[in-house]
Amino acid sequence: MSASAEKFTRQTLLAVEPLTANLFSLRVSRDPGFRFRAGQFARLGVTKADGSVVWRAYSMVSAPHDEYLDFFSIVVPGGEFTSELSR
Ligand SMILES: Cc1cc2nc3c(=O)[nH]c(=O)nc-3n(C[C@H](O)[C@H](O)[C@H](O)COP(=O)(O)OP(=O)(O)OC[C@H]3O[C@@H](n4cnc5c(N)ncnc54)[C@H](O)[C@@H]3O)c2cc1C
Structure with a gap:
């Protein structure tokens, strides 16, 4: 929304x-206006347990005409963003 x-x-x-052990893909819905x-890349934000938002840059790997947005992410051990995603 x-x-x-x-x-x-x-x-x-x-x-x-x-x-792989240190790479995963994620698919998110796409706003029709995006x-x-x-x-190009987008900034993705995840809300942490304490309510604050962590923002990180991620490059789209899906095509500009696709219905969804796909990203590849490395796993950074103890990484603020990637740890929230795995949670
Ligand atoms: C333009 C742009 C596009 C990007 N596109 C992607 C993408 O498509 N996929 C993707 O996975 N990431 C991408 N990144 C990196 C991404 O934004 C995050 O920095 C990364 O996923 C780690 O976030 P984190 O919060 O989990 O780790 P942080 O909490 O930010 O970092 C934790 C520790 O890991 C180190 N670290 C962080 N990233 C790396 C790394 N890549 N290699 C080695 N050490 C590292 C940090 O220096 C720090 O010491 C992109 C960054 C930029 C600037």
Whole structure:
């Protein structure tokens, strides 16, 4: 759902797939208004247990015309963002 007063949209994490011991893919829903070109990145935010939001840059690996957004992520041991995702 998009929130007009905010510079971000809230999307749903649809799938997380471990690919190797230190790489996984994630698929999220896509706001119809979100456009990008191949090679561009987005900033993804996750809400931590204490309510604060951690933002990190991630490159889209899905095509600009796809219905969903796909990303590949490394696992950073103890990483603030990747630890929240695995939680
Ligand atoms: C333009 C841009 C595009 C990016 N695209 C992707 C992407 O498509 N996929 C992806 O997985 N990441 C991508 N990143 C990196 C991503 O934004 C995060 O920094 C990364 O996933 C780690 O976040 P974290 O919060 O888990 O770790 P942090 O809490 O930020 O880091 C924890 C510790 O790990 C170290 N560290 C962090 N990242 C790395 C790394 N890559 N290699 C070695 N040590 C590291 C930090 O220096 C720190 O010491 C991109 C970054 C930029 C700037």
